[in-house]
Amino acid sequence: MATPKTLFDKIWDQHIVQAKEGYPDLVYIDRHFIHEVTSPQAFDGLRKRNIPLARPNQTVATADHNVPTLNQHLPIQEVLSRFQVDTLVSNCKSFGLDLYGLGHEKQGIVHVIGPELGLTQPGMTIVCGDSHTSTHGALGCIAFGIGTSQVECVMATQTLLQYKPKTMRIEINGTLEKGVLSKDIILYIISQISTSGGTGYFVEYAGTAIESLSMEARMTICNMSIEMGARGGMIAPDETTFEYIKGREYAPKGEAWDKALTYWKSLPTDEGATYDKMYVYDAADIEPMVTYGTNPGMGIGISKPIPDVAVNGTEKDMEKALNYMGLDARQVMKGQKVDYVFIGSCTNSRIEDLRIVADFVKGKKKSDEVEVWVVPGSKRVERQAKEEGLDLIFQEVGFQFRQPGCSACLGMNEDKIPAGKYCISTSNRNFEGRQGPGARTFLASPLMAAAAAVTGKITDVREMI
Amino acid sequence: MSFQIVRSSAIPLPIENVDTDQIIPARFLKATTREGFGENLFRDWRFHADDTPKGDFVLNNSTYSGSILVAGKNFGCGSSREHAAWAIADYGFKVVISSFFADIFKGNALNNNILPIQVSEEVLAELFDLIHADPSSELTINLDTQTLQFNNQEISFDINPYKKTCLLKGYDDIEYILNQSEAITAFEANRKDAHFLVG
């Protein structure tokens, strides 16, 4: 009998073009997503080498990081942003590549549009010059972020030289309490194993709590795998996955669908397969989470105080973080004032996230103390939200419903949080200055963000539902 | 450009989990070339909002200089932006020493002729002590023998043999892979039938 294999090993092994002693594996890449920030130097590299883009039909481009979220029909105001987006347009043209650029009905954050268009499928290898490429792993594929030299490498050869990472299994079993979302699961995991606990590993999330999640909720978890240092995260494809993909634009159809389904069903980890590391958690132990520090590992359950010992760093790092955040050790986060609420980013900007928020705030009013930006992940999400009337609910409550892009997740466009201000954000990084120089970020779920939008303070959302 | 022996004093940055947003903040990622990022290396730690230097940051302290950066655990975590490696290289660093590197950063560094050297927590602590006690202390890195020398000690470090050859000879992955193109087309032909998903 063949040796039992993990989901990861099966896909990896099927994509090895060449395995040579003393060399990394030469791995074939099925799908390459590119965007304006990490591609210009790679296109330049192709030009210098005088070679074409190897497989344009396996490459998909969009503009997301720099785009404004208001008045997208107008030229981009910020000169450098405009230049970078224009450079993508001209590069796509000269290398014969389709571009879902600004204004295109398929435009959006690269990790939102991949699954949404059916471009992301189980069993694939997917890369992008962006660390949150791990998002796509939720559909049962190997997806990871790469640097620009590697973007150029995939453009030139459709392959990458890669060392096979170790495998880790993280199991979450049981049932989540009401008000606890998949974002809380991943913030909890990172707070437990630290921002470097996953380095060198590729993670498979499993267990009954994971299985019961929707496809979109699974994406939120895989998205933040990189926040524990892991190269990527993945979840075995199952009926939820197949149901999600079926009928999407680039999904296999007819006979190809049947063939694909047979293949996809062969992917889940075999019984008896082993991992290099295992963690098991109980869903019932997870509360709504919020971060207090300047890395995603500095997070706590809403009922707990900020620790007075160093977590995920030295004592000096902890002191530096709390100092930056203007918070004290042992302080509880509940009641902490917020100034901005950002609901968006590739972690939580899909239609389900917007539905959760709309459903919660319907009939309530936003606090006068906060400014709230709801930024959909893609044009499709924006359209769908409007079709469902979610935009009207947001308007009613006093939220700004904006146009799609990365927005305040990293503040490359105008959407920056002013220095010293507090923002509760559904994005994935609370690093110093991530949302703008001096900005202070609390990472949380869409529900926790919505609750804070209503009260103007960090609130335990469980008390409001 | 190939990687030779590096002999230099070092700059200490004893902070853990230095993320690539600190190394180069997102607002400086709008360039379309690889040049000039050194100017904004550690921008918000190095400069006030009005662009005046922050006196207490190590890069603004003339006591410390050199082409080696010694940094706390989990250096380069966060975003995959290769701009972080470009900024470090452009500033003039050839080697970064830490007790732990984030994966993507490590790969990006190697692809840009920067040698990331992982040492034990103890050695890292010794290095910080040494540099703080005498900022002119020299470190010698020999890639060929995979050794780091300081204070009459010699420590060996790991590097993957393929990447070592690339650094020593100045090769890059793309040149190597382009020479394997037959294997790639054979792979594609082979899975045409089995792999109906791509196209």
Ligand code: SF4
């Ligand atoms: S939303 Fe944020 S994390 Fe996601 S791709 Fe954009 S910048 Fe990166």
